[in-house]
Amino acid sequence: MKARETITAEQLDEMFDNGEDISAYVDWSKARRPNEELRRVNVDFPAWVVEGLDREARHLGVTRQSLVKMWIAERLR
Known part of the structure; x- marks a missing residue:
């Protein structure tokens, strides 16, 4: 427009x-958002952790990736 x-x-x-x-x-x-440049990070988790993340993500209605990002950001604050 x-x-x-x-x-x-x-x-x-x-x-x-x-x-x-x-x-x-x-x-x-x-x-653009300042300080919002994305950087890819790979993390390996045991299967039981991934299953727990998936359960919690489904419960909250978000993706696993979103859940991990939210939790890490909360912890860093």
């Missing part, structure tokens, strides 16, 4: 602060 008009950063801030939809003014294809 293209922006209807050009606006200033102050106008954009005000719209955002007021809860208005600013998506027409944002190029989401260039959006």
Whole structure:
């Protein structure tokens, strides 16, 4: 979607602060989250650990990978 008009950063801030939809003014294809660069890590677990992870992931309705990420992030905080 293209922006209807050009606006200033102050106008954009005000719209955002007021809860208005600013998506027409944002190029989401260039959006980045700082410190969110992904790096692949391989970890080997015994079968009983994987089975437990799968049980808990099903219970929470998430994937095994999401569960592991959540738990590690919680522990690191």
